[in-house]
Amino acid sequence: KQCAGCGGKIIDRFLLHAMDRYWHTGCLKCSCCQAQLGELGTSCFTKSGMILCKRDYIRLFGSTGTCAACSQAIPASEFVMKAQGNVYHVHCFTCVTCHSRLVPGDRYGIINGSLICEHDFP
Numbered sequence: 001k002q003c004a005g006c007g008g009k010i011i012d013r014f015l016l017h018a019m020d021r022y023w024h025t026g027c028l029k030c031s032c033c034q035a036q037l038g039e040l041g042t043s044c045f046t047k048s049g050m051i052l053c054k055r056d057y058i059r060l061f062g063s064t065g066t067c068a069a070c071s072q073a074i075p076a077s078e079f080v081m082k083a084q085g086n087v088y089h090v091h092c093f094t095c096v097t098c099h100s101r102l103v104p105g106d107r108y109g110i111i112n113g114s115l116i117c118e119h120d121f122p
């Protein structure tokens with residue numbers, strides 16, 4: 001058997017089988033933090049050719065939720081704005097009427113999930 005990580009032969013007694021390939025125990029590493037994922041019980045994830053530990057996977061591809069303004073998922077790596085139980089992209093946290101960026105401390109109202117600055121609030 002050939003190791004999918006280094007291409008070398010695997011002569012270990014135990015074959016580590018992950019993601020339909022075989023690995024040396026030391027060759028299955030997180031592409032981000034280089035943590036060894038070969039230990040039993042360590043979950044690993046793959047995404048766009050990268051092998052990632054759970055922590056990095058969630059950091060890079062996990063999502064915080066769905067933006068209440070544009071309905072797109074918000075990656076966990078992005079900052080979010082929160083208001084009344086809704087989450088928003090920072091760039092979506094704007095007044096629907098005049099499109100001015102709202103910042104924490106600004107006074108605004110929310111109508112059906114849409115943000116309205118205090119000048120445009122009815």
Ligand SMILES: [Zn+2]
Nearest residue numbers: 003006024027
């Ligand atoms: Zn190897």
Ligand SMILES: [Zn+2]
Nearest residue numbers: 030033053056
């Ligand atoms: Zn990692």
Ligand SMILES: [Zn+2]
Nearest residue numbers: 067070089092
């Ligand atoms: Zn958004």
Ligand SMILES: [Zn+2]
Nearest residue numbers: 095098117120
């Ligand atoms: Zn406004």
